[in-house]
Amino acid sequence: MIRLSDIRIKISRITPDNEKEVLKREILGRLKIKEEDLLSFSISKKSVDARKKADICLVYSLDAEVANEEHVLKKTGGRDVFPTPAVIRPDLRFGSEKLRHRPxxxxxxxxxxxxxxxxxxxxxxxxxxxxxxxxxxxxxxxxxxxxxxxxxxxxxxxxxxxxxxxxxxxxxxxxxxxxxxxxxxxxxxxxxxxxxxxxxxxxxxxxxxxxxxxxxxxxxxxxxxxxxxxxxxxxxxxxxxxxxxxxxxxxxxxxxxxxxxxxxxxxxxxxxxxxxxRGIEMIPKPFSIGVRIEHPQEVIDRAQYGSEAGNPMLGAADYKLAYHSKSGRSAYTFCMCPGGYVVAAASEKGHVVTNGMSEYKRDGVNANSALLVGVSPEDYPGHHPLAGVEFQRNWERLAFQLGGSDYRAPVQLIGDFLNDRISTGIGS
Ligand SMILES: Cc1cc2nc3c(=O)[nH]c(=O)nc-3n(C[C@H](O)[C@H](O)[C@H](O)COP(=O)(O)OP(=O)(O)OC[C@H]3O[C@@H](n4cnc5c(N)ncnc54)[C@H](O)[C@@H]3O)c2cc1C
Missing domain, CATH: 3.50.50.60 (FAD/NAD(P)-binding domain)
Incomplete structure (x- = not known):
């Protein structure tokens, strides 16, 4: 099997219907072989390069099974054409003692x-x-x-x-x-x-x-x-x-x-x-806490893909943002859900927790993401190893009360948040 890497195809050249044919032509051209010598091929990696909006590309690595592989590799092998690396299997080690009970x-x-x-x-x-x-x-x-x-x-x-x-x-x-x-x-x-x-x-x-x-x-x-x-x-x-x-x-x-x-x-x-x-040793650990931010998916698509927004080969766009403040605390987005929904995710009575969820097609009208800030044991109430849990509970209880004590999350428009105003309605 031969691996062909860094195959860049302009987004304007490729559609769900012609993808296979376009990739086949790329392989034939790169390996300089005839169609009948390409026995099969599969995609091993596929990503989007949208750094330049005017030149969005799909970037592929492909594995091709060809006739006379050694000869083809000798002729065309190099940095981007090489034998497909063997799959590395995880190393499982087995014990020697017989277990008294089922694990x-x-x-x-x-x-x-x-x-x-x-x-x-x-x-x-x-x-x-x-x-x-x-x-x-x-x-x-x-x-x-x-x-x-x-x-x-x-x-x-x-x-x-x-x-x-x-x-x-x-x-x-x-x-x-x-x-x-x-x-x-x-x-x-x-x-x-x-x-x-x-x-x-x-x-x-x-x-x-x-x-x-x-x-x-x-x-x-x-x-x-x-x-x-x-x-x-x-x-x-x-x-x-x-x-x-x-x-x-x-x-x-x-x-x-x-x-x-x-x-x-x-x-x-x-x-x-x-x-x-029961005496299990524990130490408090840092984690992140924040809110879900939601916006129309088409805004994200346009921001990331420009005029190619909505192209079915690109799907719903995502994003990742980070901010490092001088105080040493960082804020960042996490677990962005393109075309997804914000969902109530509590497991304790009287608490509100939110999270994000999408379906396979990611075709909901909104996108959402967690907007988080890092917290560490110095922020927690006390030095108990489980003080971080108490810290979480405090915020979750407050959110429950603010949301109306029925597990709906409190909601605010970002403009109102930035201007310190209570929102009187929510977006679409
Ligand atoms: C809404 C939501 C969306 C998320 N989206 C993503 C995502 O898209 N991608 C991603 O990578 N991560 C996502 N995460 C995070 C991810 O789900 C967790 O990192 C992951 O589930 C952790 O796996 P786990 O098996 O360690 O624990 P968990 O998934 O939390 O599973 C632990 C299980 O143990 C059970 N359990 C707990 N205590 C006991 C007990 N005493 N006895 C018996 N059973 C017990 C629980 O019922 C639970 O089913 C999401 C989380 C949430 C809540």
């Missing part, structure tokens, strides 16, 4: 799902304990919350099958270069995610597709010998001589175990408190 994975967000999947695929028959519900029941609970303000503290936007990101944009960017990232993407594709996530520079799945992907991942865990238990909250950790011996589930059942993977995410404040009481 337990607590939490079925992305971390728990992939821990359980890899354990199951390798014959460890994990038991997954998830406090929330399966994704279908969860969707009903969340719709009830969004429509009628009825919050189930155990099954909501934070808790339940798929974890905190199921009702999200499903962005899959990590900004790290680790062979495990590719394995995760491949598993997503096997579970029904679109093939393009394997090559797009900024892959995303969308909440609509994610829900079935998550279900398929669960089926895969089960078909490999794993077990998934919903509505099963770990309520205590039982230890002997500093080693875990059992978990208490829902305050009533005891599950003996000696290997537990805690994949409980960022929101299980009650579980953090139990862990603290």
């Amino acid at each position: 337990v994975v607590t939490g079925m967000g992305p971390a728990g799902i992939f821990a359980a999947l890899i354990l199951a695929q390798n014959g460890y028959r994990p038991i997954v304990l998830e406090r929330g519900e399966d994704v279908d029941s969860r969707v009903m609970k969340i719709n009830d919350f969004w429509d009628h303000g009825k919050l189930d503290p155990e099954s909501n936007v934070q808790f339940g099958e798929g974890g905190a990101g199921t009702f999200s944009d499903g962005k899959l960017t990590t900004l790290i270069n680790d062979p495990r990232c590719e394995q995760v993407l491949r598993e997503f594709v096997s579970a029904g995610a679109p093939q393009e996530i394997l090559y797009k520079n900024k892959p995303h799945i969308g909440t609509d597709l994610l829900r079935s992907v998550v279900k398929n991942l669960r089926q895969s865990i089960i078909s490999h010998g794993g077990e998934v238990r919903f509505r099963s909250r770990v309520t205590d950790f039982i230890t002997r001589d500093g080693e875990i011996t059992a978990l208490e589930i829902n305050g009533e059942e005891i599950l003996e175990c000696n290997v537990v993977i805690l994949a409980i995410g960022h929101s299980a404040r009650d579980t953090f408190e139990i862990l603290y009481k």
Whole structure:
């Protein structure tokens, strides 16, 4: 297989209908081969270069299977034409001791799902304990919350099958270069995610597709010998001589175990408190806090793509902004959701938390993004390791009161915010 990199195609030359043909012509031209010698090809990377609005390009890396590969490489090989690098498989190491009990994975967000999947695929028959519900029941609970303000503290936007990101944009960017990232993407594709996530520079799945992907991942865990238990909250950790011996589930059942993977995410404040009481060492950490800012998607498209705004090859545009103040505090945008929605995402009664969510097509009229500022332990009330949680709760309670105490978020127009005015209506 031959990799051809840095293939830049002007946006005006390419459409969803002619993309394959245009790429084929590029390969034939670069490798100087006849059409019949190109056996197959696939996209390995695709990104948008919109730095110059008058010259927006799609940039591809392609993998081509050709007749007489060695000869073709000898003739045309170089910086941008070379043998396709071998896929690096993550290095899995196995223990030598026989486990007394099946390993337990607590939490079925992305971390728990992939821990359980890899354990199951390798014959460890994990038991997954998830406090929330399966994704279908969860969707009903969340719709009830969004429509009628009825919050189930155990099954909501934070808790339940798929974890905190199921009702999200499903962005899959990590900004790290680790062979495990590719394995995760491949598993997503096997579970029904679109093939393009394997090559797009900024892959995303969308909440609509994610829900079935998550279900398929669960089926895969089960078909490999794993077990998934919903509505099963770990309520205590039982230890002997500093080693875990059992978990208490829902305050009533005891599950003996000696290997537990805690994949409980960022929101299980009650579980953090139990862990603290059980003597697990903890330190407060910095995090970011802020608001969601929302604007018409077409404004962002025009700002990023100029006259090419709306071109189907570009899709809905995104952005990323950062500001470093002299005080040392930084403000930045995060988790931008093109064509998405701002959603209520609380998991505790009497608190308001917002987040962003998009569907696969990202075709909503608005875009939104988190607008955040970094906070650190010096900002928290006191020195307790969980003081940051109290800090979060204070702001979430205030937001709840300001929004009318029914889980609607307080809203203000940016112009009014900058002019210190209360808004009397909201935009479109
Ligand atoms: C609305 C929203 C949108 C987001 N969008 C994106 C995005 O587009 N891209 C992105 O990369 N990130 C996104 N994030 C962040 C992302 O979801 C988290 O970083 C990610 O979910 C963390 O994964 P996790 O598995 O560690 O934890 P979580 O996803 O939080 O999963 C933890 C799971 O553990 C369960 N649990 C907790 N305590 C217990 C217990 N005691 N017993 C049993 N089960 C328990 C919870 O119910 C939960 O299902 C978004 C988050 C939200 C809320």
